[in-house]
Each structure stands twice: as C-alpha cells, then as structure tokens.
Amino acid sequence: MLAADCWLLTAGELLTATLIGRQEVQRVSLKGKVAVVTGSTRGIGRAIAEALIDEEVSVVICSRRQRDVDRTVAACREREKGRVVGIACDVREHGQVQRLIDFAIRELGGLDILVNNAGVAHTASVADLKPEEWHEIIDTNLTGVFYCCHEAIPHLRTRGGGYIVNIGSLAGANAHPMMAAYNASKFGLLGFSEALFQEVRYDGIRVSHIMPGSVETDFSSGKKGWAILPEQIADMVITLLKSPSRTMATRIEMRPTKPSRA
C-alpha cells in the first residue's frame, strides 16, 4: 500500500485491512482529522459540519459574521464529539482566507479536509443584474474556492494527502434564464474541480465535486417539501471521505427523486 493510500487509516484499521487483504474495500475512520467547512453557519455547510463533528472530526466553522460563527460553534459544541472552533471569513478576500487556514493550523494542528461550500446566488436577467451582484457571485462561488484551495493544498501535502470537496450545483451543467452569473460560477467551478483533481491526485489529495439539485435551505425562498435535505448532502460527503483511498468519485449529481412537476 502506498503512503498516500493510508491518510485516513488508523494503525488498527491499517493492520486489519492488511491482514484480511481487503484494503481496497475498507471503510476508513475520520476520527481526529481536521476539517475546514466554508459557509458552515447554516444550510448545507452547517449540516456537513455537524456530520463531521459526529464522526469526531475537529472542525473550523466559518461565514462572514463573527456572531453567527460564535452561535454555531456554541451549538456544535453541545454535540460533545470532535473539537469545534470558528472564525469569521469572507472567502472573497484572499487575506481573510489566509487567516482562516492559518487559524485551522494554529488551533487544530493541521488540515486534512477542505469543504468549499460557501455560495450565493441572485436571480435576474443579464440586463438587470447589477455589476456588484455579478462580482459577489463569481467572487464567492469561484474565486473564493480558488483562494481556499490555494492556501490549503500546501498543508494537505505536508500531511501526506487529504480531501477537497467542492459544492457545485446542477446549475453547473444546466443553464437557465435569469441565472447566468450563477450558471457561470458553477460551470466554472466544475472545470476548476476537474483540473484540480488531476493536479493533486499524486499528492494523495482526492477531489470530489458534488452537484446538488434543489436543497431545502434558505438559499431559495419557500419550503418545497420535495427538495433534497441538507443532511443528505452531508451524508454523501461523509460517504466520500470514508471511501477507500484507492478510488475517488470526482463528479456526483444529486437530484430530488420527485421534484415538483410544475
């Protein structure tokens, strides 16, 4: 087994896997790993952070407002599992992203998992969309992911490998009127993820790009009843992280089984 193949295996699991010769199918433990989840004060990011904490991963919570971060950290600590810390970070600002990753290293001793989840959308025609709204979408959904990966990859390399999960969207494959900026950001993110996995695979860093359809969060107004639940995205993230490191799922499309016919 290559060194990069065992980044998630504890010594016991490694021994067991080797003894029974089933390392190709061995599910791995996340206990003690360190994760940064961007945009983790609500919605999908919050569900991912909570699922990681329940796996005894140490997690850095972040979003733009410190009071939301503090509130989320306090709530997550009540789960009494992995360590939870938090820092305000606007992923559109390179300096703030540097501070976020430095904070993870300083407070939790390293970095193994980066989940790029923070994202925004505005619905408007190209003629009506304000230039500042265009920049907010592109800078958050695309440039912010670049900043986070750029800062995190050297630290993942020093650990001998790691995992980057990018939360894209089915809007990264299917274009819709009134969503040109969001489409552009998520189409761009898909290309970014697919270039990235080829760059870092030999460092033992796996990259998965999850493309959900409608998810039941505050992101779009109104409770739908049929949409994917944030916890189901979180469950997919945990499944990916625990999957044997010989293989990686690079592009995952997740759809509501029965969307509204309207």
Ligand SMILES: NC(=O)c1ccc[n+]([C@@H]2O[C@H](COP(=O)([O-])OP(=O)(O)OC[C@H]3O[C@@H](n4cnc5c(N)ncnc54)[C@H](OP(=O)(O)O)[C@@H]3O)[C@@H](O)[C@H]2O)c1
């Ligand atoms: N909900 C859906 O139907 C759906 C479908 C497909 C894909 N997605 C994707 O899933 C991801 C999460 O969506 P969601 O539905 O969970 O949205 P949400 O409920 O609005 O949560 C978004 C999170 O991102 C944070 N955030 C926004 N801008 C940020 C920035 N510049 N820097 C740091 N944090 C920022 C928000 O906190 P603050 O605003 O307080 O900073 C919040 O914590 C997004 O990338 C979205 O594109 C969502």
